[in-house]
Amino acid sequence: MTTSAYIHLPFCRRRCFYCDFPITVVGDSPTLAESLIQEYVAALCQEIAQTPADPLPLETIFLGGGTPSLVPPQFIGQLLEALDRRIGIALGAEISMEMDPGTFDLEQLQGYLGLGVNRISLGVQAFDDALLQLCGRSHTVAEVERAVEMIRQAGVANWSMDLISGLPHQSLAHWQVSLERAIALNPPHLSIYDLIIEPKTVFSKRYQPEAAPLPTQAQAAAAYRLGHKMLTAAGYDHYEISNYARAGFACRHNQVYWRNQPYYGFGMGATSYLGHRRLSRPRTRREYYQWLQTLPAGLNQVSADSLWDRWLETLMLGLRLKDGLCLTALAAEFPPSWVEALQAAAAKVSPKMLGMTGDRLYLRQPEGFLLANHVIVALWEALEGSVFRQQEGQGVPIH
Ligand code: SF4
Numbered sequence: 001m002t003t004s005a006y007i008h009l010p011f012c013r014r015r016c017f018y019c020d021f022p023i024t025v026v027g028d029s030p031t032l033a034e035s036l037i038q039e040y041v042a043a044l045c046q047e048i049a050q051t052p053a054d055p056l057p058l059e060t061i062f063l064g065g066g067t068p069s070l071v072p073p074q075f076i077g078q079l080l081e082a083l084d085r086r087i088g089i090a091l092g093a094e095i096s097m098e099m100d101p102g103t104f105d106l107e108q109l110q111g112y113l114g115l116g117v118n119r120i121s122l123g124v125q126a127f128d129d130a131l132l133q134l135c136g137r138s139h140t141v142a143e144v145e146r147a148v149e150m151i152r153q154a155g156v157a158n159w160s161m162d163l164i165s166g167l168p169h170q171s172l173a174h175w176q177v178s179l180e181r182a183i184a185l186n187p188p189h190l191s192i193y194d195l196i197i198e199p200k201t202v203f204s205k206r207y208q209p210e211a212a213p214l215p216t217q218a219q220a221a222a223a224y225r226l227g228h229k230m231l232t233a234a235g236y237d238h239y240e241i242s243n244y245a246r247a248g249f250a251c252r253h254n255q256v257y258w259r260n261q262p263y264y265g266f267g268m269g270a271t272s273y274l275g276h277r278r279l280s281r282p283r284t285r286r287e288y289y290q291w292l293q294t295l296p297a298g299l300n301q302v303s304a305d306s307l308w309d310r311w312l313e314t315l316m317l318g319l320r321l322k323d324g325l326c327l328t329a330l331a332a333e334f335p336p337s338w339v340e341a342l343q344a345a346a347a348k349v350s351p352k353m354l355g356m357t358g359d360r361l362y363l364r365q366p367e368g369f370l371l372a373n374h375v376i377v378a379l380w381e382a383l384e385g386s387v388f389r390q391q392e393g394q395g396v397p398i399h
Contacts, residue, residue, distance in 0.1 A: 001054045001055070001056045002054045002056075002262040002263060002264060002274060003056050003057070003059040003060070003090070004058065004060040004061070004062075004253055004262075004263040005058050005083060005263060005266065006062045006064060006253075006263060006270055007044065007061070007062070007063050007064070007079060007266045007270070008064060008265070008266065008267030008268060008269055008270040009040075009066045009067070009070075009071050010022055010065060010268055010285070011023070011037060011066050011067055011071065012024070012025055012026070012065070012066055012067045012070070013025070013026065013028060013067070013070070013138045016135055016136045016137055017135055017136035017202035017203050017206075018135060018136075018164075018195060018196075018198065018202075018203045019198075020198040021065075021066065022269025022283035022284070024066075024285055026070065034072070036285075037070070037071055037072070037075055038075070040285065041071070041078055043288070043289055043292055044079060045078060045079065045082040046292055046295075047267070047292055048082040048083055048087075048266055049082060049086055050295040051086065051087075051295075051299065052299070053086050053087040053088075056088075057087060057088030057089055057090040058088065058089050058090060059090050059252070060094045060095075060252045061083065061089070061093060061095045061096070061253070063079075063096065063117070066098075067098070067099075067100045067103055067123075068098050069097070069098070069099035069100055069104040070100075073111030073114070073115060076097070076111075076115055076117070080095070080115055080116060087264070089116070093116075094118065094119055094251075094252040094253060095116050095117045095118050096117075096251065097112060097117045097121070098123060099122055099123070099147070100122075100139060101122065101139040101140075101143035101144045101147040102140070102143035102147070103139075104150070105150070106150045106153060106154060109151070109156075110154055113156065119159065119160070119251075120151055120156050121161075121162065121191070122144075122147055122148070122151070122159060122160065122161050122187075123162050124144050124161045124162055124182070125163060125164045126163065126164065126167060127144070127177060127181040127182070128170075128174060128177070128178070129141050131167055131174070135164075136202065148185050148187075157188070158249060159188060159189065160188070160191060160249075161185070161187040161191070162191045162192075162193065163179075163190065163192050164193050164194075164195050165192060165193070165194050165195065165223040165224065165227065166194045166195040166215050166219075166223060168207055169213045172219065172226065175223050175226060175227075176226060176230070179226065179230045179231070183230065183234045188245065189243070189244070189245045189246070189249045190231065190236065190243070190244045191243050191244075192227050192242055192243075192244070193242055194224065194242075195214070197214070221370055224369075224370050225366055225370070228365065228366035231244045232244075237322070238322060238365055238366070239321065240254070240258060240321050240322065241363075241372055255321075257317065258318065258321050260313055260317050260318065261273075262276075265279070267281065267288070268282060268283060268284065268285055268287075268288035269281060269282070269283040269288075272299075274299075276305045276310060277300070277302050278302065279301070279302050311334050311338060314330070314334075315376070315379070316376055319362070319363055319372065319376060320363075320372065322365065323360065324360050325360065325361045326359055327339055327343065327359040328359045330342070341383055341386040342361070343356075344382070344386060345379050345383045345386060348378075349378055349379060349382075352367055353367060353368040353371060353375045354375055355368075363375060
């Protein structure tokens with residue numbers, strides 16, 4: 001049963017230099033923004049209304065972007081109403097909203113809270129004005145501090161802060177200061193992303209991965225280890241490769257992704273995962289509006305994942321979590337011979353990277369998390385070899 005929904009709100013004042021997300025740049029003109037937002041929210045409401053709904057109400061909703069805090073509360077109200085009408089919103093549902101410093105005031109924040117938003121994810125990225133400018137961010141450190149003050153004044157208990165490590169010219173000492181300042185502001189949750197140079201971004205034209213002023217692999221690893229050390233010492237649980245939380249504040253919505261459970265997705269560029277079908281919507285507004293004309297048939301344009309694809313995705317996503325994979329649960333969903341092959345493959349990986357306690361298989365912290373991609377590739381290779389051998393003569397293991 002599907003009980004989670006992601007809504008993509010693509011508007012940003014300008015494009016940050018590292019960002020390749022599907023967004024619409026609206027600059028600083030509130031009038032232009034408002035007319036585009038109105039049209040887009042009407043389209044979202046149409047998509048929501050035409051989506052076949054499971055009988056259970058939503059337990060988690062994530063308003064992501066883009067910069068959702070550029071969308072005035074009245075429109076967020078329309079979206080939540082549309083979701084409630086079509087699918088239902090459970091009492092106590094987690095409703096998260098991404099907000100950027102400098103894009104909202106206290107009244108606006110209170111407006112969102114009044115509509116039921118109960119978790120804020122604040123895009124901070126760095127505690128250094130020069131670095132923020134270098135990244136093309138449209139806010140300052142003073143605006144970050146003001147935003148946190150408003151979150152406190154409004155009484156938001158459940159909020160998160162995003163930081164990026166591995167920025168150009170960001171030394172380990174700089175990174176330590178960012179972590180210290182983040183800890184001093186005491187968010188109950190932190191997401192820490194390592195900068196990735198995506199094709200076609202401003203950064204991809206300016207910088208070469210692993211060449212100065214970007215960190216080498218060893219420097220990026222040192223930054224990761226420092227984050228783990230400082231945040232766990234400050235009482236945070238490193239519950240997922242990129243996420244830390246105080247007890248009770250792990251993000252419920254994102255755990256649905258990591259556990260490879262189904263979710264609705266609405267809006268341009270958004271992905272939904274329904275009936276084992278992963279559907280990515282067009283990444284521009286115009287194409288998204290055209291795609292809407294194909295509904296409801298357009299929702300079934302992709303074929304369902306094969307059981308083998310689902311198996312690999314479940315392993316890859318589940319290993320991101322500190323708790324890792326439950327082998328008993330896997331054996332209930334997948335052929336037990338695959339689970340046995342996984343255990344045999346895991347035994348070949350260094351125990352410094354991969355642990356097994358009871359029926360749980362998990363990456364060790366921080367070294368297993370740090371080298372997650374390598375460990376997962378090693379597991380795949382051993383696993384594919386072994387399952388293909390088991391099925392020799394029967395072709396690929398698709399059930
Ligand atoms: S605010 Fe976020 S979504 Fe918008 S351009 Fe910057 S990184 Fe991308």
